Amino acid sequence: MKKIKSLLAASILSLVVAPVFAQESADNKVIITGVRFAYPLVEKWIKDYTAANPKSQIVIETRTITDPQKYDLLIEAYDQDKAVKETREYLSVGRYALLPVANAKSAFAKEYAEKGLNEKTYKSIFFHDIYAEKDKSITTPFTIYTRLQKAGAPLTFAKYFGYEQQNIKGKAIAGADEHLIKALLKDETGISYTTPGLAYDLQSRKPIDGITIIPVDLDGNGRISKEERALENLDQVIESLENNKVKNVPVEYIHFSIDKHNSNPEAKKFLLWVATNAVASHADKDLHQFGYLKAEPKRLADDREKLERFEAVK
Template sequence: MKSSKAFSIIFALFFLGQIVIAQDVAKNKVVITGVRFAYPLVEKWIKQYQQTNPNSQITIEARTTTDPSQYDVLIEAYEPEASVKESREYVYIARYALLPFANASSAFAKTYSDKGLTTELIKQFYFNDIYADKKNEKKIEIPYTIYTRLQKAGAPVTFARYFGFEQANIKGKAIAGADEHLVKALLKDSTGVSYSTPGLLFNLQTRKPIDGLTVLPVDIDGNKRVSADEKFYDNLDIVLQKLEAAELKNVPIEYIHLSVLKNNTNPEAVKFLKWVFEHGQDNLHEFGFLKPDAKRFQQEKDHLQQLGLN
C-alpha cells in the first residue's frame, strides 16, 4: 500500500515536471517566416544565438503561397502598407540590392555584359510602359525572354518601384514560387533575362557568379553609358564594397525588416531580435546583403531597446 502511494507521488511529481518542461519549451519557442532569400542568413543567426541560448527553440517555417497560420517574427523585403504597420513593430536590419542578369550562354549576355544597361534600356527590356516614346527605343535584334515573379514579393515590388512602375508592369514569363525558382527557370532558357539579389546570383563559397549566369553591368553614374570601371561583377565582395560606397543609379536597394506583434509579443522573439542587432551585422556580407546606413542602424537599434512590448 505504501509503495503504491509512493509510486503515485513519484508519478505525479514526474508528470508535473513534464508540464514545467513543456511550458519552458513553449515559452522559448519562436517561429519565423517571410521572404525566402533571407533564410540562409537567418539560419546562421539562429545557430549562433542558440550557442549562447541553448534552451531557445527557434525555427523557420517556410512561406508558400501564404504565410503560416501562426508565427512570431515576419521577414519582409518591401515597405508594408500603413494599415499593416498598425499591429506590428518593425526593425530594419539589413539591405539588399537587385541586379540584372542573363543566362550566360545567351546572345543577350554576350552583348550586354560588354555594352551594359542604361536606364532607358532597362525600362525598354523589363517594363510595359504605355507612356514611352516608341521612336526613341533601341532596335533589338537578339532574342531574349524576361522572367519575373508571379506572386507579389519584395524583389519584384522593389525592382519595379525603383524605375517608376508597379510589379504588374514587368514584362515576361511569370514564375510561381520563390526567387530561387526564378533563377532556376532562367538557367534552363538560353534566352533568359531577369533580376535578383546578389546572394542568389553568386556562389557564396567561391564569391563568383553562379555557373551559367552572367550579372550585367549598369550605368551607375547616370551618364548614359557603361564604362570599364562600372564592370565589377566578377566577385561578390567587390560588388558589395562598390554598392555600399556611394549612392548609385540603376541599382535598386531596399531594406530587409523583421517585425513582431505590438501586443502579446513573444518575449523570446524580442530577445532574439536584440541579439541580432548586437551580433548579426558581421554575417551580412557572407550572404550577399548590404549593411544598413550607419545612422539608420543606430536609430533602429535604439528603437528596439526602447520598445515596451508585452
C-alpha cells in the same frame, strides 16, 4: 509494496515536471517566416543566438503562397502599407540590391555583358509602357522571368524605375525568387533580376554556374566603363554599391517585424539581440557574407531604441 510506491512517486513526478517542461518549451519557442531569400542569413543568426541561449527554440517556417497561420517574427523585403506598419515594430537589418542576370549561354548575355544596360534600355527591356520611348537598338531575343505573387524583389525592382509590379514583362513564375534563377537556367534566352545572394556562389564569391551578371550604367553617364563591367567578385560588387552613389541598381531594406501586441518574451529577446549585433561592427561580416549591404547606422540605432522600449513592456 515498495515497488508500487516508487512507481506512484515517479508518476506524480512526471505529472509535475511534464507540464513545466512543456510550458518552458512553449515560452522559449519562436516562429519566424517571411521572404525566403533571407533564410540563410536568418539561420546564421539563429545559430549564433541559440549557442548563447541553448534553451531557446527558434524555427523558420517556410512561407508558401501565404504566411503560416501563426508566427512571432516576420522578415520582409519591402515597405508595408501605413495601416500595417502602425500595428508592428520594425528592425531594419540590412539592404539588398537587385541585379540584372541572364543565362550565360544566351545571345543576350554575350551582347549585353559588354555593352550593358542604361536606364532607357532597362525600361525598354523589362517594362510595359506605351508612353515610353523605345530603344530600337534592342534586337537580341530574350525571355524575361518574373515573380507571379506580390513580393519584395519585384515590387522594389518596378518601383525603382517608376512602375508597378504588374508592369514587368515576361513569364510570371509561381514560388520564390530562387525559382526565377532555376527557370532562367533552363532557358537559353532567359533573363531576370535577382539579389546578389542568389546570383553569386557565397563560397567562391563568383557568379553561379550558368549565370551572367549584366553590367549597368552605375554613374548615369550613358556608357559602360571597365569598372562597371567588373562583376566577377561579389565582395567587390558589394563594396562598390556601398561606397558609391549608384544609379540603375534598385536597393531596398530587409527588416524584421513583430506585432506590437506580441507578448512572446523570447521573440522580443531575439529581436533585440539581432538589433544589438546588427549595430556591432562584426555584423557587417554576416551581411556581406550573404550578399547584403549594411544598413544606415542611424536607422539601426533608432530601431534598436524603439525595440528596447518595446522589449521592456511585459
